[in-house]
Amino acid sequence: MDNRAASRAPVITGLVFLLIGLVLAGGGLWLASLGGSWFYLLAGLGFITTAALLWMRRPAALLVYAALLLATLAWSLWEAGLDWWPLATRLGLLFLLAIWLLLPWVRRGLVARHSEGTKAAASPPRARKGWIPLAAVTALVLLASVVSWTRDAHRIDGRLPAPTAAAPPPAAGDVPPGEWHAYGRTGYGQRYSPLRQITPANLDQLEVAWTYRTGDVRGRPGDPEETTFEVTPLKIDNRLFLCTPHQSVIAVDATTGEEVWRLDPRIQEDLALQHLTCRGLSWYPGTPAREERDTSEAVAANTDTRASESADATTAGPGPDAPAPAAGTARADATTPALDARTPSGAPVAAAGLPTGSCTARLFMPTADGRLIAINPNDGRVCEDFGNGTGQVDLWRNMPEVNPGSYYSTSPPVVAGGLVIIGGTVLDNVSTTEPSGVIRAFDARTGELVWNWDPGDPEDTLPIAPGETYSISTPNSWSISSVDEALGLVYIPMGNQPPDQWGGNRDPEGARYSSSVVALDIATGQLRWVFQTVHHDLWDYDVPAQPSLIDLDIGGETVPALVQPTKQGEIFVLDRRTGEPVLPVEEVPVPQGAAAGDHTAPTQPVSALSFGPPDLTGADMWGATLIDQMFCRIQLHKLRYEGRYTPPSEQGSLIHPGNFGVFNWGGVAVDPVRQVAFATPAYLAFTSKLIPREDDETLYVQTGDAPPHSPLPDLNENFGAPFAVQMGPFLSPLALPCHEPPWGYVAVADLTTGEVVWQHRNGTVRDLAPIPLPFRMGVPGIGGPMMTAGGVAFYSGAMDYYIRGYDVATGEELWQDRLPAGGQATPMTYQGADGRQYLLVIAGGHGSTGTKTGDYVIAYALPGDARP
Incomplete structure (x- = not known):
């Protein structure tokens, strides 16, 4: 570079420094006025001073900038310590600018007026006095960065002892080791397999055995944003059974991946859906004589208003592996009764237009239009001996506020004691007049209603009379339940009473069951106990995950326990007989001051086993640069934030963790031998702002134009409440999380003591950043983990597209x-007909997280020579 260009370099550089300085000084003054750090204002003045000296081409510019860089280093270490990513955002921009200032042509420009017309070979001593200190401070920054690369301030290292038992204790239902009969493998919801062919020693040799594509992807007209492929398939004999986002049910050969049959239940169009997914199916193997007697007695005991109806459920029939006719053809002896084409709510009648036949074993498929369909696992036909010949149960029956799409079940029901027990989701924040959150039990053979537990009328579980309706807008159960048939209890994770962020008009009875775990008697539906995980929930902290049941050795005694992960990060370990805590639970004071007409609970429960995040401070704010980090600090001070459980407000509140949850529907996996939980905690803060409503018609939040074909609901408007709500992730101006990483971990915790044995950040930003850089920052995820007796765990839910072991x-x-797409589902494992252990992964993406969509079912196995 010649001297003329060198003389221009300080002027151009000075302009850049001035712009940065003005932004930092202006934003820093704003932040300081809000009570935040003064550093940004002082740093802005340092940039402005450096800019002025650069324009004057004074070597002192390097000295001033060296002092600014040194002060920034000291401040960064004081706030963040030797933690790489927080240091990088504070020092990265300043470090790069220091490198630029040290380049020869910039330094020559600073002394150009002393050497014009000469060919000086070196800068005068006065210039060296500037760049040597700057070079030394720059080297010091580099050294601190290198040291921070070698340590992980968020890592917990530990090691589990070897298991003391050779095999796990018996699990629910005596499921064969190589099969997977329920969403969590058994009714216990452990997501644990006794298979041990895949081990830490051979795990790295796993390879793709087969891939199957369903052909079902999101993006159809009318799809809600949260159209997701979240299924965990069942494995029975040598077949896999799964459902797709648009509700098709498919049977696949478990060893080869070849499709056996497919059924499209043709769900009702133009539904007001918030979610479109199917997390799984439920399986009923058929009724032994004892179970038939028990079920008949329960039906007789619970109702005196309906006529006794029975079906011969002991008739022999083909098992799931019998030869299957083509799914699109009806058997010669199948009959289709004369039925109306639609239910009263407008949904199709399954038996009126789909292949039908008699069934012994059956699959249960919950649909987005509010039906529960019974399907023959042998051939994919609708069971004509279920639902009075309709092949289904209409879940809209006796419902208040019938609005197709506002009530349906996204999760598989529980099958136990000859009953199929099902809840459903309701729209979260549309109105105060939504359908009921009732839990119902139907005879698994006939579809006849046996009992109903209505949170608004919890004492009366007798089947509701014709013409009556369940209580309106009660807490609902949208997630997966668990069952202990030996104790005769089904465990239901409950959601919140809508709307989520304002609870001034909640009825006291229903409020008792909001965001709780309830234990109901399988035979009668009577409440046995309730444990509330959040009091007067104003944060959408509904209980999102299936309870996991495990027997724990505590003080020399075997305790039948229930492990309940929650959105707020608590893992409650309860005695599943009584609901009493096994690990201590403390009620702690929380922030007060709810919106007008509402109140807050004075305390909230905190478990001895907790992944709840510490309160955020200004030092926790993050961004790609010092500048957007500053704006995150400004936002933090503008929002109301007093720690966890800060109430929503008209000012706007910071909610951490947000309603995405530390844990969501994927839950945890538990090992009944080691008595530990494998967890995947995630951390994302959200904002929540209440918008006063003046009437019940105006849209205050959903102001954009909806597509002309879309009947999708006006979410977050809260018609009937005094406030709508604006919610979203707490992001920087560059759309990065405002609080520093890690945002996602994998961890193992001892369920007998509450100790976190180890915890490591998990996942990269490869599929989140504009440039696909595989930085292992620890990213959030959704979907659950799975463990095996072989000592390995698997997880695919992180927001980069990997399955990990x-x-x-x-x-x-x-x-x-x-x-090939996002893996936001829970993997499972089974043994194929060839004797190999398979790992099955769903790669379909998730609408809410924006991960890549797909329709992949991928099976992995060890090569023949790698099996132990």
């Missing part, structure tokens, strides 16, 4: 494979 003892990631 871990050593359960240490947390070391031993294997990963790139997925």
Whole structure:
């Protein structure tokens, strides 16, 4: 670069420094006026001073900037310590500018007026006095960065001891080791397999055995944003059974991946859906004589208003592996009764237009239009001997506020004691007049209603009389339940009473069951106990995950326990006989001051086993640069924030963790031998702002134009309440999370003590950043983990597209494979007809997280020579 260009470099550089300085000084003054850090204002003045000296081409510019860089380093270490990512946002921009200032042509420009017309070979001593200190401070910043690369301030290292038992204790239902009969493998919801062919020693040799594509992806007209492929398939004999986002049910050969049959239940169009997904199916193997007697007695005991109806459920029939006719043709002896084409709510009648036949074993499929369909696992036909010949139960029956799409079940029901027990989701924040959150039990053979537990009328579980309706807008159960048939109890995770962020008009009876776990008697539906995880929930902290049942050795005594993960990060460990805590639970004071007409609970429960995040401070704010980090600090001070459980407000409140949840529907996996939980905690803060409503018609939040074909609901308007609500993730101006990473971990916790044995950040930003850089920052995820007796755990839910395998003892990631789409589902494992253990992964993406959509079902296995 010649001297003329060199003389221009300080002027151009000075302009850049001035712009940065003005932004930092202006924003820093704003932040300081809000009670935040003064550093940004002082740093802005330092940039402005450096800019002025650069324009004057004074070597002192380097000295001033060296002092600014040194002060920034000291401030960064004081706030963040030797933690790489927080240091990078504070120092990265300043470090790069220091490198620029040290380049020869910039330094020559600073002394150009002393050497014009000469060919000086070196800068005068006065210039060296500037760049040597700057070079030294720059080297010091580099050294601190290198040191921070070698340590992980958020890592907990530990090691589990070797298991003391050779095999796990018996689980619910005596499921064969190589099969997977329910969403969590058994009714216990452990997501644990006794298979041990895949181990830490051979895990890295897993390879794709087969891939099946369903052909069902999101993006059809009328799809809600949250159209997701979240299924965990069942494995019975040598077949896999799964459902797709648009509700098709498919049987696949478990060893080869070849499709056996497919059924499209043709769900009702133009539904006001908030979610469109199917997390799984339920399986009923058929009724032994004892169960038939027990079910008949329960039906007789629970009603005196309906006529006794029975079906011969002991008739022999083909098992799931019998030869199957083509799914699109009806058997010669199948009959289709004369039925109306639609239910009263407008949904199709399954038996009126689909292949039908008699069934012994059956699959249960909940649909987005509010039906529960019974399907023959052998051939994919609708069971004509279910639902009085309709092949289904209409879940809209006796419902208040019938609005197709506002009530349906996204999760598989529980099958126990000859009953199929089902809840459903309601729209979260549309209005105060939504359908009921009633839990119902139907005879698994006939579809006859046996009992109903209505949170608004919890004492009367007798089947509701014709013409009556359940209580309006009660807490609902949208997630997966668990069952202990030996105790005769079904465990229901409950959601909140709508709307979520304002509870001034909630009825006291229903409020008792909001955001709780309830234990109901399988035979009668009577309440046995309730444990509330959040009091007067104003944060959408509904209980999102299936309870996991496990027997724990506590003080030399075997305690039948229930493990309940929650959105706020608590893992409650309860005695599943009584609901009393096994690990201590403390009621702690929380922020007060709800919106007008509402109130807050004075305390909230905190478990001894908690992944709840610490309160955020200004030092926790983050961004790509010092500038957007400053704006995150400004936002933090503008919002109301007093720690966890800060109430929503008209000012706007920071909610951490947000309603995405530390844990969501994926839950945890538990090992009944080691008595530990494998967890995948995630951390994303959200904002919540209440918008006063003046009437019940105006749209205050959903002001954009909806597509002309879309009947989708006006979410967050809260018609009937005094406030609508604006919610969203707490992001920087560059759309990055405003609080520093890690945002996602994998961890193992001892369920007998509450100790977190190890915890490691998990996942990269490869599929989140504009440039696909595989930085292992620890990213959030949705979907659950799975564990095996072989000592390995699997998880695919992180927001980068990988399935990963871990050593359960240490947390070391031993294997990963790139997925063709987001893996936001819970993997499972089984044994094929060839004797190999298969790992099954769903790669379909998730609408709310924006991960890549897909329709992939991928099976992994060890090559023949790698099996132990």
